[in-house]
Amino acid sequence: MLAFFCAYLADNTIGFRVGGLSELKDATPKTQQLVDSVRDEIIGQLPLGYDREQPLKLKSISYREQIVAGFNYFIKIETGWNRYIHVIIYEDLRGKTVLTGIELQKSLSDPIEVFDTNVNFDTTFYSR
Template sequence: MCHSTVKMANKLYVLGVCLCFLGVTAAFGRTGGISSESRPMDPRTLDIVNSVKDDILAGLTTDDKTGIFEPVSYKTQVVAGLNYFVKIKTGADRYIHVRIYRHFSGTTSLAGIQTGKTLGEEIAYF
């Protein structure tokens, strides 16, 4: 291959990567920051939460385990997959925030838990 053909191939590769990134960000409506508006739970996100429910419960103290586990709302963040930031009701006026990572391959894992939250407290990155 001549030098100019290699340079052109490299430029096309970079263009392809950029277009893929733009396609992913357009599909999710953001470029890496956490979404600004909380969304009500939907069946797909509820399935994602339920897939790590045992891990969430294992990470809670006895005081936070009241028998109530009601996901309320969520935000997302595009990374090398998606982070789901979910508000979950765990008792009367008791809420937790959890971060769940879902890779584009479909693997899901619990990435963090914050306890002592309120219904009115906004979901933020942690």
């Protein structure tokens, strides 16, 4: 696993430093997979009735990465009707994911920036 992590760092850290955010990137199948992996957690954080106008969609649009003890993915998500949210999804070195932050009322043009982890999540995640 350590070899994989070192190889990842060698290939993917150009343009940003450990702990800092990468440049903005277009969404990929991996970012959509990350969103899908925490879909229920995201829906649980949305206000009641958020999806009443139309069925909710969670489509990743763009993202930035942060290397920590694993990876934080700051992802812009379209939820439908030109509404957007930003989420933070943490992925540990074993590939386990958890939603750690969400910001509502974003627009397509809002930059993806660091924000506080504000989602109550199971802290035993880190000890598994």
